[in-house]
Amino acid sequence: MKKLLLTGAVALFGLSNAQIAKGTVYVSGQLGFSQESNNNTDKKVSEINIIPTVGYFVNTNLAVGLGVGYKNAKTTTEVNDSQTIGNITTTSVGKTKDINDAIVVEPFVRKYWTIGEKLYIFGQLSVPMEFGSGKDKNELTTTVSSSTGTPATTTTTTSTSVDKAKSTSIGVAVKPGLDYFLNKNWTIEATIGEFGYNNKKYDIDGAKSVDNYNFGLNLSTVTIGVKYVFSK
Secondary structure, three states, X not given: OXXXXXXXXXXXXXXXXXXXXXXXXXXXXXXXXXXXXXXXXXXXEEEEEEEEEEEEEEEOOEEEEEEEEEEEEEEEEEEEEEEEEOOEEEEEEEEEEEEEEEEEEEEEEEEEEEOOOOEEEEEEEEXXXXXXXXXXXXXXXXXXXXXXXXXXXXXXXXXXXXXXXXXXXEEEEEEEEEEEXXXXXXXXXXXXXXXXXXXXXXXXXXXXXXXXXXXXXXHHHOEEEEEEEEOO
């Protein structure tokens, strides 16, 4: 009976003593683009992020690393408004843009636990930081028409206004995940959910910081990626 249990355990867990050696280096990262157009609100939202990552195993199954990259988010809204008060009609046509750029710096430490010859679970603790700048840009052509007088009068003006603000964001995040080695150099990894806290503040007189708490394991927040391992 003991022999049978031992055989079953080996079949289930495989070579569970497989380890990732000290001194191993890997490269990974995030590359994403998304765009959504809402014809009901004449609004278009696009996002881009490029964040390469390098990790180094300072001990068996224990890695430290750093991600450095760039994020951009832009919301464009088409404007076509008309308002009549008495004999005066005001029409505004154009667009507004909300643009946010940020440099991302994210140091992290990641601990692996072996559950099979090629399969690992890990927990990652990171300190994500973003140093951003945002601007609201309005490009409007305004036409004011009056039906009084002979002849009727029309005045058209074109204006562009830009409001800028810098921001700083810092947080702490814990992510659980799985890592499967396809071979000695390539792996597929997935993170499931996130537990963390983030504080963001705009560099504007009188502005207050914004706190965000995120806790949960949610399939909608699963991320899947690949990484290259420089095996020893």
